[in-house]
Amino acid sequence: MRHKSKKFTLGRERYSRVALMRGLCESLILHGAIRTTRAKAHALRTVVEPLITKAKTGSLVANREARRILYTDVAVNKLMKEIGPKYVDRKGGYTRIIKLAPRVNDAASMVRIELV
Numbered sequence: 077m078r079h080k081s082k083k084f085t086l087g088r089e090r091y092s093r094v095a096l097m098r099g100l101c102e103s104l105i106l107h108g109a110i111r112t113t114r115a116k117a118h119a120l121r122t123v124v125e126p127l128i129t130k131a132k133t134g135s136l137v138a139n140r141e142a143r144r145i146l147y148t149d150v151a152v153n154k155l156m157k158e159i160g161p162k163y164v165d166r167k168g169g170y171t172r173i174i175k176l177a178p179r180v181n182d183a184a185s186m187v188r189i190e191l192v
Contacts, residue, residue, distance in 0.1 A: 084119035097123045102151045104171075105159065109190030117173050117189040128170045131160030159191065166192075 086093055100120045103110050112120070127145060130138040134156060142152045163170055169192065176186040 082122070084115065084122070086115060086119060098145055098147060101127065102146050102148065104189060104191065105146065105151045105155050109188055111176065111186060111188050113179075114173075114175075114185040114187050117187045120189060121171050121173070125168065125170055127155065128159060128163055129168070131155045132164050134160055 084093075086096070088096065096116070097120060100110065100112065100116060101124050104120065104124055123145070127142060130141055132138075138160075139152065139156055142155055143149075146152050146155065172190050172192050174188045174190070176188055178184060179186050
């Protein structure tokens with residue numbers, strides 16, 4: 077039975093979904109905010125917030141876990157040196173989702189997800 081276990085499949089198989097989340101997570105960390113669909117933003121929140129929580133410690137273990145998810149060293153360094161120390165006093169809720177106008181071609185609900 078399900079019993080409140082959330083799983084965002086996004087209509088993709090596992091490996092393409094993981095690659096999508098890794099790419100979105102890296103873009104969010106590098107740019108601070110991205111524009112995407114509502115479903116992808118809510119799925120991304122479950123990946124990026126635990127990553128920031130781990131980065132707050134600044135430990136070697138957190139660095140290695142960030143390297144498993146993020147593609148480039150630039151993103152890992154920005155996460156560990158800028159974003160992690162910025163949220164040391166904050167207990168959670170590092171991202172904000174703002175609704176935007178629907179996408180023109182298919183009317184998908186679009187949002188802007190940004191770091192608070």
